[in-house]
Amino acid sequence: MPEGPSIILFKRALEVFKGCKVLKASGVSKTIDPTQLQGKTLTGLRTFGKHLLLSFGPRFTLRVHFLMFGTFRFDDVRKAPIRLHLGFGHQQQLNFYTCSLQYIEEPLNHVYDWREDILSSKWDPASALQKLKEEPADRMVCDSLMDQDLFAGLGNIIKNEVLYRTKVHPESLVKSIPANKRKEIVHEVRTYAKQFLKWKEAGSLQKHWEAYMQTTCGRDGAKLIKEPTGKGERRSFWCPVCMKKYE
DNA sequence: GTGAATGTTAACAG
C-alpha cells in the first residue's frame, strides 16, 4: 500500500511511543529475532523513502518495509499472523503485519544518503538530475522514476501523476527527454509528493488523482490508456493525445 | 466471486 508520504504518516502515528521501553517483543519473522528488542527504549523515529526506521540507541535500528500490503495496528484483532509485536505497557500494544523487517547495526548516516529521499529536507534535485543523465540509453522514464536509488519513496501513484502533470509518456526513453523537461519532472516529483502527503492526511488523496485509476483525460477528454510499462511492468495510465513520447 | 494491485526480495532456473 504505502508510498513514501504514507510512511511519514505512519511515523507520526508511532511517535507516541518515543521514549518508551519495549517490555515485550515477539512475532514470526524469518529475518530478525524480536527478543533483541526487549528492554530497549525507542529513542528516535525516521523515514527514508518507503523505510520506517525505529531507533533504539545510535547503533541499533529496526527497519520496517511495508511492501504492498503491510500495515500496523494498536490492537490485536486481525487474523493475519503478527510479524512483530511490541508491548510498551498496559494498553500500549503495537503489531506489525506483512512487512519486511531488518536490523541496522550502524549509524543511519552510514547506510542512507538522505539526498535520495524525495521527501527529506536534504532532498537534492541536482543529484537526481545527474543520475538521470547517467541512465542507460534504453531505460524508460517509468523505470527510472520507480528506481529507489534515484527517487527513494516514489511509488506507482506518484509516477503516474508526475508523468501526467508533465505530459511525458511513461515509455519515453529518459535519455531522449530534453534537459529542461527532465528538470521539470524532478521538480514535480517533490511537489506532488508533498501534495500527496497533505491530501492523504486530509483523506482526499483519491479525489485529486488526475491519471492514476482514471479513465479519461481531464485536459482533452481522450480515453486514457492503462497498460503495464517498462521493465518493471508496473501499471501506467496515460493520454495518447497530450502526452509526448520521447524516443 | 474474481482478479489485480500503492512493493520488494529470496529462491530458483538457465
Next chain:
DNA sequence: CCTGTTAACATTCA
C-alpha cells in the same frame, strides 16, 4: 557466476 523469472506476503477494492 550472472541474469532473468517466479513465488511469497495477505488485504482491499473495483
